[in-house]
Amino acid sequence: MTTIAVIGGGQIGEALVSGLIAANMNPQNIRVTNRSEERGQELRDRYGILNMTDNSQAADEADVVFLCVKPKFIVEVLSEITGTLDNNSAQSVVVSMAAGISIAAMEESASAGLPVVRVMPNTPMLVGKGMSTVTKGRYVDAEQLEQVKDLLSTVGDVLEVAESDIDAVTAMSGSSPAYLFLVTEALIEAGVNLGLPRATAKKLAVASFEGAATMMKETGKEPSELRAGVSSPAGTTVAAIRELEESGIRGAFYRAAQACADRSEELGKH
Ligand SMILES: NC(=O)c1ccc[n+]([C@@H]2O[C@H](COP(=O)([O-])OP(=O)(O)OC[C@H]3O[C@@H](n4cnc5c(N)ncnc54)[C@H](OP(=O)(O)O)[C@@H]3O)[C@@H](O)[C@H]2O)c1
Numbered sequence: 001m002t003t004i005a006v007i008g009g010g011q012i013g014e015a016l017v018s019g020l021i022a023a024n025m026n027p028q029n030i031r032v033t034n035r036s037e038e039r040g041q042e043l044r045d046r047y048g049i050l051n052m053t054d055n056s057q058a059a060d061e062a063d064v065v066f067l068c069v070k071p072k073f074i075v076e077v078l079s080e081i082t083g084t085l086d087n088n089s090a091q092s093v094v095v096s097m098a099a100g101i102s103i104a105a106m107e108e109s110a111s112a113g114l115p116v117v118r119v120m121p122n123t124p125m126l127v128g129k130g131m132s133t134v135t136k137g138r139y140v141d142a143e144q145l146e147q148v149k150d151l152l153s154t155v156g157d158v159l160e161v162a163e164s165d166i167d168a169v170t171a172m173s174g175s176s177p178a179y180l181f182l183v184t185e186a187l188i189e190a191g192v193n194l195g196l197p198r199a200t201a202k203k204l205a206v207a208s209f210e211g212a213a214t215m216m217k218e219t220g221k222e223p224s225e226l227r228a229g230v231s232s233p234a235g236t237t238v239a240a241i242r243e244l245e246e247s248g249i250r251g252a253f254y255r256a257a258q259a260c261a262d263r264s265e266e267l268g269k270h
Contacts, residue, residue: 002063003063028050063093
């Protein structure tokens, strides 16, 4: 039975835990650490996992160790657990979910030969609809990579990418749920402006975006084709689309994605 350690039971750590448990992993094989005792207890009450505050204790004999702390703590946590990882009877794999921290930086702060996988997750993991990219370090073998992919696939889709693409990936999937939340917020406000009750506007906007996202995923059609399908000549939709285009929606997304990728690159330098 695989033993998992999740170092940092925050948003991403909890999303992962909830997905693993929904996929029938025994919660008693999942150890979750937080510095604060209260948060650990909250997670234990919610999921039945083993909560700890000692990262080395969590890493002891763990098969896979997920690092779900903020990027600035990754190197510190790795140095803290590296001795324990060295003493484990089977080779543990370390999986970092942190933005900006390179595989080389992680390999350098651990003992030589540590298998490290770098993942860029996103929060829809919490509802089993995450998008995670994986990039393997030098010492990860095919079986270890498969094991990590299998675990991540319990909380959504998984795609292997080159490390050089990760800043772009951050702009595309790591941060993009927030873009849709913002667009939804704006549409709801526009509905209220048209006189709809807020709850009605929210129901209509959220259900429509969910349906549209499912259509893009399940039909395999291009988004442009699906859009053309709901834009009758001189109709209502095309009138709205023209406004969005004239307001510069495409340019805004080019600039937003660039800003996100630039920031991701910058974070990686510190
Ligand atoms: N949120 C996103 O949308 C997203 C998307 C892509 C990637 N990520 C990456 O995922 C990672 C986690 O992000 P998050 O949003 O989940 O952050 P978060 O909600 O702040 O969670 C971090 C957790 O780590 C715990 N922690 C901090 N230092 C620790 C330590 N030394 N030992 C053990 N636990 C510790 C914190 O609890 P205590 O303070 O109680 O210790 C907290 O629960 C980040 O590296 C981020 O780059 C996040």
